[in-house]
Amino acid sequence: MNQVKYEIPNISCGHCVNSIQVEVSSLPGVNGVWANQETKSVEIEFELPASEETIKGLLEKINYPVKE
Ligand SMILES: [Cu+2]
Structure with a gap:
């Protein structure tokens, strides 16, 4: 099991938190998502077939790019 934490400057309200949790949870291999x-x-928290690449790609696609 892998654990990562990303900064996402675009999170501005509860809807953002919800969207991120719903969308990222739908990726195969993702076991837990806690947006704040x-x-x-x-x-x-994730395992294969999810990867940091697929997770970051999805976040970018739904307009919540990760701050690098
Ligand atoms: Cu929002």
Whole structure:
């Protein structure tokens, strides 16, 4: 099991938190998603076939790019 935490500056309200949790949870291999409005960040637990690449790609596609 892998755990990552990303900063996502675009998180601005509860809808953002919900969207991120729903969308990222739908990726095969993702086991947990915790987005936080106050810290503008998301913690994700995942295993194969998910990867940081597929997760970051999805976040970018739904308009919540990860701050590098
Ligand atoms: Cu929002």
